[in-house]
Amino acid sequence: MTKPTGIDKVSRRRFMSGAAGMAAALMAVPAHAQSAIQDIILSPQRGSWDDQFDAKSSRSVAQTQTRHPIASADTIGFVERAIFEYQDLVSRGGWPVVPATKKLRMGVSEPEVRILRQRLMASGDLDRNAGLSNEFDSYVDGAVKKFQARHGLPPDGVLGSYSYQALNVSADVRLGQLETNLVRLRSMSGFLGDRYVMVNIPAAQIEAVENGSVVLRHTAIVGKIDRQTPILNSKIHEIILNPYWTSPRSIIEKDIMPVMRKDPTYLTRNSIRLFDGKGNEVAPETVDWNAEKAPDLMFRQDPGKGNAMSSTKINFHNPHAVYMHDTPQQGVFNQLMRFESSGCVRVQNVRDLNTWLLRDTPGWDRQRMEAVIASRENTVIELADPVPVYFTYFTAWASEDGVVQFRDDVYQRDGVDELALR
Numbered sequence: 001m002t003k004p005t006g007i008d009k010v011s012r013r014r015f016m017s018g019a020a021g022m023a024a025a026l027m028a029v030p031a032h033a034q035s036a037i038q039d040i041i042l043s044p045q046r047g048s049w050d051d052q053f054d055a056k057s058s059r060s061v062a063q064t065q066t067r068h069p070i071a072s073a074d075t076i077g078f079v080e081r082a083i084f085e086y087q088d089l090v091s092r093g094g095w096p097v098v099p100a101t102k103k104l105r106m107g108v109s110e111p112e113v114r115i116l117r118q119r120l121m122a123s124g125d126l127d128r129n130a131g132l133s134n135e136f137d138s139y140v141d142g143a144v145k146k147f148q149a150r151h152g153l154p155p156d157g158v159l160g161s162y163s164y165q166a167l168n169v170s171a172d173v174r175l176g177q178l179e180t181n182l183v184r185l186r187s188m189s190g191f192l193g194d195r196y197v198m199v200n201i202p203a204a205q206i207e208a209v210e211n212g213s214v215v216l217r218h219t220a221i222v223g224k225i226d227r228q229t230p231i232l233n234s235k236i237h238e239i240i241l242n243p244y245w246t247s248p249r250s251i252i253e254k255d256i257m258p259v260m261r262k263d264p265t266y267l268t269r270n271s272i273r274l275f276d277g278k279g280n281e282v283a284p285e286t287v288d289w290n291a292e293k294a295p296d297l298m299f300r301q302d303p304g305k306g307n308a309m310s311s312t313k314i315n316f317h318n319p320h321a322v323y324m325h326d327t328p329q330q331g332v333f334n335q336l337m338r339f340e341s342s343g344c345v346r347v348q349n350v351r352d353l354n355t356w357l358l359r360d361t362p363g364w365d366r367q368r369m370e371a372v373i374a375s376r377e378n379t380v381i382e383l384a385d386p387v388p389v390y391f392t393y394f395t396a397w398a399s400e401d402g403v404v405q406f407r408d409d410v411y412q413r414d415g416v417d418e419l420a421l422r
Contacts, residue, residue: 075185181395198389206220
C-alpha cells in the first residue's frame with residue numbers, strides 16, 4: 001500500500017477525529033444520521049486513500065481477463081488489430097529499455113521510474129495523463145500489475161528480473177510474435193466443437209469452452225523443455241477415478257533407476273509394484289538396479305493419496321501416450337515456471353473439470369464423483385459424449401478490449417532467442 005505523505009497523515013487525523021466526534025453525536029440523534037457517516041466513509045471523493053489505490057490496481061489486473069477463447073475467430077480479428085497497432089508503434093521507434101539496476105516498487109523515487117513510465121505508456125499499460133516523474137505511485141503500480149498479468153507473471157507490482165526481461169523485449173520482436181501466432185490462430189479457425197478443452201502449452205493454462213465462451217480456466221503443469229508436451233487434437237473419451245499409474249519408460253530410465261540405486265525401498269514406500277509380460281509380480285530386490293538398461297517390466301503404482309495422478313486420469317487417444325491428470329503435489333501450481341512434467345498435463349482443481357466433462361454422462365454428478373474418489377476404488381467412466389481436446393502453442397494473442405497477451409517461447413518455436421524460457 002502507498003506510504004502516506006505528511007499531508008495525508010494530517011488529513012486522516014482530522015477526518016478520524018471528526019468521525020469520532022460524529023460517532024459520539026450519533027448516540028443522541030435520529031438513526032438516519034448513521035447513513036450520513038456511511039456516505040462520507042464510502043465517498044469516492046475522499047482523496048488519496050490507499051484502498052482506492054488497491055482497487056485501481058485490482059481493476060488493472062481484471063482488465064487482462066476475458067471470457068473469449070484464445071482459439072476463436074474473434075481472436076484472429078483482435079490479433080490483426082494488435083498487429084496494426086504494433087506496426088505503428090515500431091515505426092515510431094518502439095519503447096525505451098528500462099535499466100534493470102534496481103528492484104522498483106510502490107513508494108520509491110528513482111530516475112529509472114521516469115523511463116519505466118515511458119515504457120508503460122508506449123505499450124498502453126499506463127495512461128499518458130499520468131505524466132512523467134520519478135515517483136513510483138499508485139498509477140505506476142496499477143500499470144506494472146497489468147503488464148505483469150498480461151505477460152503471465154505474478155501481478156505483485158514489483159519489478160524483478162522476470163518483469164525486466166519481459167519489459168525489455170523490443171517492440172519489433174513482439175510484433176513478429178503476434179504475426180507468428182496469427183498464422184497459428186488461422187490454422188485453428190474452423191469449428192472446434194460446442195464444448196471443447198484447450199491446453200495452451202506456453203501459458204501452462206487450460207480453457208474449458210462452451211458455446212463460444214470460456215466457462216472454466218485451470219492452471220496447468222506441462223512438459224519440460226527436454227520432455228515436451230506435444231501438439232495434438234483428440235477427444236476426451238474416458239475419465240478414471242483413483243487410477244493406477246503406469247510409469248513411462250522415460251521416467252523409469254531417467255528417474256526411477258537412479259533413485260533405486262540410492263534408495264532400494266523407494267518402490268515399496270511409494271506403492272509401486274513390478275509386473276512381467278505375463279502379469280506376474282516381480283520383487284524389487286530381484287532386479288539389478290545397477291544394470292546399464294532398465295528392466296523390461298511394468299512399473300505400476302496402486303491408487304491412493306500418494307499416487308502420481310492422485311484422484312484423476314483424463315484419457316484421449318493419441319500417438320504420444322500422454323494424458324491429463326491430477327497430482328498430489330498441489331503446491332507446484334503456485335510456481336511461476338510450470339514446465340515440470342514428462343509430457344503429460346497436470347490440472348489444478350481437476351474435479352471441477354471432471355464435473356464439467358461428465359455433465360452429460362448419466363449418474364455422474366459431483367456428489368457421486370467425490371464419493372468414489374473417497375473410496376479409493378479404481379473406477380473407469382466412459383463419457384456419454386466425447387469432448388474434443390486441443391493441445392496448442394500460442395505465445396501471443398489479444399482480446400476484444402485491446403489487451404495483448406504474451407508468453408515465453410518455452411520450446412523455442414517462435415525462432416527468436418529473446419523469447420525463449422528465462
